[in-house]
């Protein structure tokens with residue numbers, strides 16, 4: 232099998248091709264022929280060494296995908312060869328920038344017919360993270376006010392729509408170029424973070440969802456009302472220490488399971504959440520896609536069309 236991977240020094244200029252063995256479906260696994268895979272911020276962080284060191288090379292990045300089941304392992308009763316599926320790699324597993332992947336059947340879901348592989352790959356990890364953050368972690372309720380940091384990104388643009396669907400009032404931050412886009416997703420108030428300090432113009436929020444990190448974390452605590460809760464996904468695996476003893480600091484635990492993928496499908500099918508704006512790349516352009524992702528100013532999702 233031909234799989235794209237970046238050179239072992241994380242150098243962004245060199246894309247090599249290597250031969251790696253075709254994956255085999257173990258017990259409870261299926262092999263998926265990948266049609267599309269998305270780029271997530273984690274990918275350039277892994278590549279650049281910000282995450283724990285990679286044990287062996289060649290190393291194939293990529294956390295989510297959509298494709299067709301091409302082999303079924305023992306004890307898989309609910310998927311057959313030919314099923315169109317999408318999903319997110321198990322925690323600790325990567326390898327979706329490829330033509331094939333072996334993955335636990337229980338953590339992937341059937342792709343709805345009305346969504347393309349490209350759309351489904353774009354929705355997988357971003358949608359999963361947004362659903363776990365907004366519904367499971369923050370437990371956002373109708374009538375509450377939420378500040379979503381970095382509204383134009385893949386996770387946050389899903390979260391803005393989900394929060395509106397829940398019935399919350401949504402305030403979000405974005406550069407001016409993304410304000411019309413966020414208005415079209417239903418945001419009630421959009422703050423240009425280049426022109427205004429959000430912590431000076433927002434107060435008394437029930438919840439904050441931070442997808443930006445850095446100094447945004449500290450300032451986010453200031454906008455919460457007593458009893459408020461904040462969830463952080465861009466500041467490592469642990470919740471940052473709360474700067475106030477009357478608010479909660481939370482780190483969404485983004486596990487992998489079919490149920491949450493089906494929730495994404497349900498939200499899209501109900502019209503609550505739109506498929507994100509997508510920029511397509513061939514897999515051979517992984518370097519170019521990483522440059523865009525690493526710039527941290529993309530809108531929506533970057534997706535590889537694999538076949």
Ligand SMILES: NC(=O)c1ccc[n+]([C@@H]2O[C@H](COP(=O)([O-])OP(=O)(O)OC[C@H]3O[C@@H](n4cnc5c(N)ncnc54)[C@H](OP(=O)(O)O)[C@@H]3O)[C@@H](O)[C@H]2O)c1
Nearest residue numbers: 272360381383384385386405406442464465485527528529
């Ligand atoms: N399971 C998980 O825990 C999980 C899953 C997915 C992602 N993440 C993390 O979540 C973060 C977001 O990922 P993502 O892929 O959705 O988006 P991303 O690519 O990291 O972020 C892009 C967006 O961030 C916005 N942005 C950058 N700086 C900003 C600032 N200071 N204030 C407000 N917005 C700002 C940009 O909008 P403008 O162009 O308008 O600046 C752009 O739309 C990443 O750190 C990623 O690693 C965690």
